[in-house]
Amino acid sequence: xxxxxxxxxxFILISVVLVAYVIVRPGVTMARGGKxxxxxxxxxxxxxxxxxxxxxxxxxxxxxxxxxSCHIMEDYGKSLHVDDREYIPALHxxxxxxxxxxxxxxxxxxxxxxxxxxxxxxxxxxVYVNYFGTKPETIKLYTPFSTRECLHCHLGxxxxxxxxxxxxxxxxxxxxxxxxxxCTSSGCHSTIHNVKGLKDxxxxxxxxx
Amino acid sequence: xxxxxxxxxxxxxxxxxxxxxxxxxxxxxxxxPFAFFFFAGGAFLxxxxxxxxxxxxxxxxxx
Numbered sequence: 535x536x537x538x539x540x541x542x543x544x545f546i547l548i549s550v551v552l553v554a555y556v557i558v559r560p561g562v563t564m565a566r567g568g569k570x571x572x573x574x575x576x577x578x579x580x581x582x583x584x585x586x587x588x589x590x591x592x593x594x595x596x597x598x599x600x601x602x603s604c605h606i607m608e609d610y611g612k613s614l615h616v617d618d619r620e621y622i623p624a625l626h627x628x629x630x631x632x633x634x635x636x637x638x639x640x641x642x643x644x645x646x647x648x649x650x651x652x653x654x655x656x657x658x659x660x661v662y663v664n665y666f667g668t669k670p671e672t673i674k675l676y677t678p679f680s681t682r683e684c685l686h687c688h689l690g691x692x693x694x695x696x697x698x699x700x701x702x703x704x705x706x707x708x709x710x711x712x713x714x715x716x717c718t719s720s721g722c723h724s725t726i727h728n729v730k731g732l733k734d735x736x737x738x739x740x741x742x743x
Numbered sequence: 744x745x746x747x748x749x750x751x752x753x754x755x756x757x758x759x760x761x762x763x764x765x766x767x768x769x770x771x772x773x774x775x776p777f778a779f780f781f782f783a784g785g786a787f788l789x790x791x792x793x794x795x796x797x798x799x800x801x802x803x804x805x806x
Contacts (some may be wrong), residue, residue: 546769590769
């Protein structure tokens, strides 16, 4: 099928041609047909092109490539390739438990009512700090990682619901589901990106397709 | 060229520059073009051009 980006580029090019025509021949706006043309060229097409462009940019800002293109994030990208199942992000990334091309955004968005909007606002702040602010030595999450983000996928999953460690104590699962027992900070799945230890670990190389 | 034509030309010029910035920003999926579109003029110029055009048709000059 058609590539969305190509459609958008086509749309912008048509807008450019129409606007350029109105600029070169502003006299056409004196006639009724010319007024309609100017309305389409200067209002309808630019609004559509601008809106579609905004949607495309916001969609692309959720890609792994986008997140890892800032220098400060390089080690976090490398941590996705650690050849060790204890590294939770690496385990998810390498086994396609999260889509590889949207790996960061899949776990680091809030799966709540305004989650997407809040993540976008934080993302815009990151872009601002990257260019104009002071980059922190250590990156920290704004709020502790919520179990809700894990449960978005794991809730109802057989390996999660029937796993021996989760069912050994009958209170474990209810506590996890009530967000009283955190997956990542309870000592069970506590090796996350661990970027400071990256120089001592073996990295996995994804096979070339 | 009368006043309305001049305003249409200015509005068109602003929108055209905004569209060209948007077009170039789509070529690279990294934060730089993203910032260029949102913070360094692309969206702003288009909005400004649209406002200019709308003002020119809502309040036409008496010249």
